[in-house]
C-alpha cells in the first residue's frame with residue numbers, strides 16, 4: 230500500500246471525544262521506549278508525525294493519525310514505565326482498556342516488543358488480556374537493526390513459547406526497524422488487506 234497522506238487528527242484523554250468510528254483503525258502500543266513513535270513515522274514516512282523522545286512514558290494520550298483519508302493509525306500511551314505513580318497507572322488501565330474493549334472500528338492492535346529483550350511479564354500479561362477479551366492483535370518486534378537476525382529469532386521463539394502457555398496458536402508477527410524500514414511493506418500490506426473487509430459500524 231502506498232501512503233499518500235498522513236495527518237495528525239486529534240489527541241484525546243477521554244474516549245467520548247474520539248472521532249466517529251466510521252473508518253478502520255489500528256492501534257499501536259507497547260512498553261515505553263519500545264520505538265512506537267519511530268515506527269509510526271517510518272510507516273507513514275513522515276519524520277515528525279508521532280513524536281519521538283528519549284524520555285520514556287511521555288505520551289499519555291490517544292492520538293489519531295488519518296492515513297490516505299481512509300483509515301487511522303492510533304498511537305496509544307506506552308505501558309510499564311517504572312516512574313509512573315500507581316494512580317496514574319490505574320488511570321491508564323481504565324482509559325486504554327475501555328478504548329480497546331469498546332472501540333467498534335478497531336481492527337487490530339499491533340503490540341510492539343523490543344526484539345532485544347527476553348519475554349517481559351508486562352508484555353505477556355497485556356497479550357493475555359487482549360486474548361481474554363477477544364481483541365485481535367499481532368506482534369511487532371522492533372529495533373531489529375540493533376542485533377543479528379539470529380538473536381531476533383531467538384527472542385521471537387521465546388516470546389511465542391511463553392504465549393503458547395495461554396493461546397493455542399500465536400498471532401502473526403512482524404520484524405521491524407525504523408532505521409532500515411524493515412517490516413514496513415509487510416505491515417502496510419496486512420493493513421490494506423484488513424481494510425478491504427471493513428464495513429463501518431452503524432452509529433445510533
Ligand SMILES: Nc1nc2c(ncn2[C@@H]2O[C@H](COP(=O)(O)OP(=O)(O)OP(=O)(O)O)[C@@H](O)[C@H]2O)c(=O)[nH]1
Pocket residue numbers: 260261262263264265266267268280281282283284285286287288306307371372373374375405406407408
Ligand atoms: N536503532 C534503532 N533505534 C530505534 C528504533 N526505533 C526507535 N529507536 C530509538 O529508540 C528510542 C525510543 O524511540 P521512540 O520511537 O521515541 O519510542 P516510543 O515507544 O515512542 O517511546 P514513548 O514515548 O516512551 O512511548 C529513540 O532514541 C529512537 O531513536 C529502531 O528501529 N532502530
